[in-house]
Amino acid sequence: MTEKKRTKITVNIHKKTYTIVGTESKERVELIAKLIDEKMNEIYEANKHLDTTRLAVLTAINTMNDYLTLKEDYDELITLLEEDK
Amino acid sequence: MTEKKRTKITVNIHKKTYTIVGTESKERVELIAKLIDEKMNEIYEANKHLDTTRLAVLTAINTMNDYLTLKEDYDELITLLEEDK
Numbered sequence: 001m002t003e004k005k006r007t008k009i010t011v012n013i014h015k016k017t018y019t020i021v022g023t024e025s026k027e028r029v030e031l032i033a034k035l036i037d038e039k040m041n042e043i044y045e046a047n048k049h050l051d052t053t054r055l056a057v058l059t060a061i062n063t064m065n066d067y068l069t070l071k072e073d074y075d076e077l078i079t080l081l082e083e084d085k
Numbered sequence: 086m087t088e089k090k091r092t093k094i095t096v097n098i099h100k101k102t103y104t105i106v107g108t109e110s111k112e113r114v115e116l117i118a119k120l121i122d123e124k125m126n127e128i129y130e131a132n133k134h135l136d137t138t139r140l141a142v143l144t145a146i147n148t149m150n151d152y153l154t155l156k157e158d159y160d161e162l163i164t165l166l167e168e169d170k
Contacts, residue, residue, distance in 0.1 A: 013142055020146065032149045036142070056141030057098055057121065061105065063148040064117045067155065074159045081166075 014040045014052065039063065099125045099137065124148065 004023035011018050011033035020029050040059045044050065050058070089108035096103050096118035105114050125144045129135065135143070 013146075016138075016142070018139065018142060018146075024150065028150075028153070032146055032153065035149055036145050039145075040142075053101070053138045053141055054103065056138055056145055057101070057103060057125075060121050060124075060141060060145040060148055061098075061103075061117055063145055063152060064120055065109065065113075067148060067152045068113070068117065070152065070155055070159060074155060074162070077159070077162060 013037045014044070014055070016052075036063070098122045099129070099140070101137075121148070 006021060006023055007026065007029070009020045009026050009029040011020060011030060013033055013036055018033070020033075022029070024032075036059060039062060040055055043058050043062065044055055047055070047058075091106060091108055092111065092114075094105045094111050094114040096105060096115060098118055098121055103118070105118075107114070109117075121144060124147060125140055128143050128147065129140055132140070132143075
């Protein structure tokens with residue numbers, strides 16, 4: 001059995017407590033929670049009328065945008081490396 | 086003035102409508118909304134007791150985890166390229 005140990009980690013995001021169950025390390029889950037909390041608070045400061053669900057969805061959208069931008073950079077790098085062979 | 090044109094795009098995510106204001110193209114905003122909608126529905130299927138706010142926060146956490154994994158791969162690639170010089 002090479003199964004990863006499942007962990008249960010409690011974090012605070014935008015004044016609510018979340019229990020994250022998974023195989024990631026405590027440090028990683030806490031880092032992710034900190035980044036999401038910061039992003040949510042930032043979006044909240046600019047849109048104080050938003051309810052928490054909308055705020056969280058916009059945070060997810062924002063993070064996905066960052067992911068896609070990084071993915072484009074990554075793919076471009078891979079293409080350059082392939083061309084360089 | 087080289088300011089990007091601000092767009093206002095309406096998308097549906099997990100049975101709710103969101104208006105996204107920004108400088109991204111319609112195609113990109115719709116792609117992001119589709120990816121977030123899929124992720125939210127997937128998390129919902131595995132955790133039907135979750136309220137929408139928690140579901141949205143978990144979707145954001147999940148996306149941030151993907152971002153960090155890709156960032157690690159990207160940084161590793163950059164380090165390898167630097168060593169190769």
